[in-house]
Amino acid sequence: MNLKRHRKLGLLLTGAVVCSLSMAACSSSTNGGRSGGGEVTQDVKDLVAEYQEAPTEITQTEPLTAAPEKKxxxxxxxxxxxxxxxxxxxxxxxxxxxxxxxxxxxxxxxxxxxxxxxxxxxxxxxxxxxxxxxxxxxxxxxxxxxxxxxxxxxxxxxxxxxxxxxxxxxxDLTAVDEYSRVLTSWIIEDSGADASIGVVNIPEFPTLSNAVEDVENTLDEFCDTCASQPVDISLDVLGSGGTTNAIISFLQSNPDVNYLYLAFGNFEPGLGQALKSAGLEDVKVVGVQPQQAQIESLIKGETDAWIATPQxxxxxxxxxxxxxxxxxxxxxxxxxxxxxPPIYIVDTKEEAEAIADLKDGWPGPDGFKDQYKALWGLS
Structure with missing residues (x-):
């Protein structure tokens, strides 16, 4: 798996492959990694701004033509x-x-x-x-x-x-594509177009592993001074509770990485403390599908941004x-x-505190149940 420097023409710089924690997390290095920053385009700023507020409406708008018979x-x-x-x-x-x-x-x-x-x-x-x-x-x-x-x-x-x-x-992957594009754009803006991203995923699950390609594509589009590489977590490592150790080992082998992109919120528990213990607290952590534990981690300053996805x-x-x-x-x-589904970026302590008491994460737009019921003729 090759670290990718993202050029506007899609050129790739490859380097020597270094694998840590056999079959758990692999990475590769390249001559230079990040290149000291570049331009954050207006397109990136506009995309991030579009998702800074919690949505107020569901995506479905068409009412049923009749009441459904019992099923x-x-x-x-x-x-x-x-x-x-x-x-x-x-x-x-x-x-x-x-x-x-x-x-x-x-x-x-x-x-x-x-x-x-x-x-x-x-x-x-x-x-x-x-x-x-x-x-x-x-x-x-x-x-x-x-x-x-x-x-x-x-x-x-x-x-x-x-x-x-x-x-x-x-x-589905359509949703993953959109959410990944938004979160990667947030990283580009936050880093001043100087990001090297490790994308933590499970190759066996397409809705998680697809984030690797999505991050690459977004950097190809918006940031030729950024880099990304996958952090593949095997099912064996996941099942044995070794995910955090695999991530720490990856970062120690790839000191140029300054952002971790978690394709699934459950990769996060204990990660913030582990980063601090390993002297890696400067690495920023972002992710998708947060639940209460991940929202609490943002409040504590252990993570930096989450895409709130409504289960x-x-x-x-x-x-x-x-x-x-x-x-x-x-x-x-x-x-x-x-x-x-509708989403938004949670990246401040105040935003996290507003949904911290929701044990299963942000449920959806305010009143989303009533909006569905209205389409079903129930209100």
């Missing part, structure tokens, strides 16, 4: 604790229009078995998060054969409706797409618009 929904709860939060949010959404809801826990290594349980339960809709269809293809195909539409979030699959039996992906709103988006299928209002173009 039943099964949600596959992944093994990560955050999925329980998602299940609760989806249950609240679908039961608001009188539907039945069932949560089915999925084993960490067999998501498909839980999907099969949902098929056997003879529900009308199945939803799940964090798993690409390819990881449970047989069960997904069985759902299609049974005529059960599938709804996803936090995966890389693109919904095509009847063509592939996927009717939603409420946080609850994402689940209400799934419910909205189900309702549109039930009423015959489902439309691919509308689904694609809704796939990019």
């Amino acid at each position: 039943s929904v099964a949600f596959i709860v992944c093994a990560d604790p955050t999925c329980t939060v998602l299940a609760d949010a989806l249950e609240e959404a679908v039961t608001s229009f009188g539907w039945d809801f069932t949560a089915i826990n999925a084993p960490a290594t067999d998501f498909g078995s839980a999907v099969q349980q949902a098929i056997d339960a003879d529900v009308d809709y199945i939803a799940g998060t964090g798993s690409d269809v390819a990881t449970f293809q047989n069960a997904f195909d069985a759902a299609a054969d049974a005529g059960l539409p599938y709804y996803s979030c936090y995966s890389s699959d693109v919904p095509e409706g009847e063509e592939n039996n996927l009717f939603a992906n409420c946080y 609850e709103n994402a689940m209400w988006t799934l419910a909205d797409q189900m309702a549109r299928h039930a009423t015959g209002d489902w439309d691919k173009a509308q689904e694609r618009t809704a796939a990019v």
Whole structure:
């Protein structure tokens, strides 16, 4: 994996590869890394400014043409604790229009078995998060054969409706592309166009690893004096709790890096203290998908900026797409618009304190539930 210096013509400077923590985090060095800063363009400033305020509206604007008839929904709860939060949010959404809801826990290594349980339960809709269809293809195909539409979030699959039996992906690579562009632009402006970024990701998860390419593309577009490189965290290292040590080792091997970009908020716990202990407190930390722990870290001065992404709103988006299928209002173009939830940048102590009491992070625009209910004819 080569450190990339971002030229306007996309030229790459490569250097000697140095790997630390075998199979955990790899990096490479180049002759010079950062080049002492450059120009922060007006385009960068405008893009960052656009996302400095919390959004007030959901992305969906079209009302249903009728009230949806009663349906039943099964949600596959992944093994990560955050999925329980998602299940609760989806249950609240679908039961608001009188539907039945069932949560089915999925084993960490067999998501498909839980999907099969949902098929056997003879529900009308199945939803799940964090798993690409390819990881449970047989069960997904069985759902299609049974005529059960599938709804996803936090995966890389693109919904095509009847063509592939996927009717939603409420946080997909389209969303990752946009969020990465915004956060990378923040880094460019904050650094005075003198950033060397380590992008912490898990290669096995496209919604995390895609940030590596997105950061590169944004630097190619906006900052020819900046650099980036991936910090690949293996599933073994993640599962053993070794992520922080892998990041510290990476930084020690790459002293030119002055920003860490965390593609997932859960990479952060304990990182701030570890950086301080290692004498690396000058490295700035930014990331996506913060929850309460990450917001608290910003208040303490251990991290510097987060893209607030609304988990609850994402689940209400799934419910909205189900309702549109039930009423015959489902439309691919509308689904694609809704796939990019509203976001904003949290980069001050005051902004963090305003949402610090929300244990699951920023839920979405103020009154977003009422906005959905209005579209559903419930208010």
